[in-house]
Amino acid sequence: MKKVVTAFLLACTAVAVPMGVSMAQDAKLAPISDYVTSDIKPWLNDPVIIEAIKAQNAANANLGQADIDALDKKWRAEVDGSDHSMIDGVLGNALSKFLQEKKAASNGKIAEIFVMDxxxxxVGQSDPTSDYWQGDEGKFQKSFGAGKDAVFVDDIEKDESTQALQSQASVTISDDKGTPIGAITVGVNVDAL
Structure with a gap:
């Protein structure tokens, strides 16, 4: 009986420790999730966002993985190079201007914003990102890939693009029929919340 009780207690400890870490992490991320719900989600159905995503989805409908990889490679070369025509094209579009205004109005709470098809x-972004294709990353896979109404709040870390401590919160964006069409990632400055 003593062996059974000891084994049971060890099993409970093995389960409780990871759950405690998870619960602590969830507590750290809760203010970020609350901020996304109260301050970001209300403007995600703005026509500027929806129409830009729909237009790019139509334009990119026939892109294969090799095409996507080539675009991403070009973008990455522009990040470190002197030719920024692709990056400037995205930063200069109406959606990027809209996102830049949202970032500016956030009083430092938003470090960066980008929308994906x-x-x-x-599709649009407040600041240049280190890469063009987010489709292979958790921020896209755990938001758009998870379907309608999905919200993914990532761990707090130093962001390569902004050099700030932040958490990236990603949300699926759906059209007026509820069909997922893209996603948004918002880099939230946790110290400003």
Missing amino acids: AKGLN
């Missing part, structure tokens, strides 16, 4: 390619 159904393939995970950037």
Whole structure:
């Protein structure tokens, strides 16, 4: 009987420790999730966002993985190079201007914002990102890939693009029929919340 009780207690400890870590992490991320719900989600159905995603989805409908990889490679080369025509084209569009205004109005709470199409390619952004294709990353796979109304809040870390401590919160964006069409990622400055 003593062995059974000891084994039971060890099993409970093995389960409780990871749950405690998870619950602590969830507690750290709760203010970020609350901020996304109260301050980000209300403007996700703005026509500027929806129409830009729909237009890019139509334009990119026939892109294969090799095409996506080539676009991402070009973008990454522009990040470190002197030719920024692709990056400037995205940063200069109406959606990017809208996102830049949202970032500016956030009083430092938003470090960066970018919107992705159904393939995970950037449609608009507040600031240049380190890459163009997000489709292979958790921020896209755990939001758009999880379907309608999905919200994914990632761990707090130093972001390569902004050099700030932040958490990236990603939300699926759906059209007026509820069909997922893309996603948004918001880099939230946790110290500003």
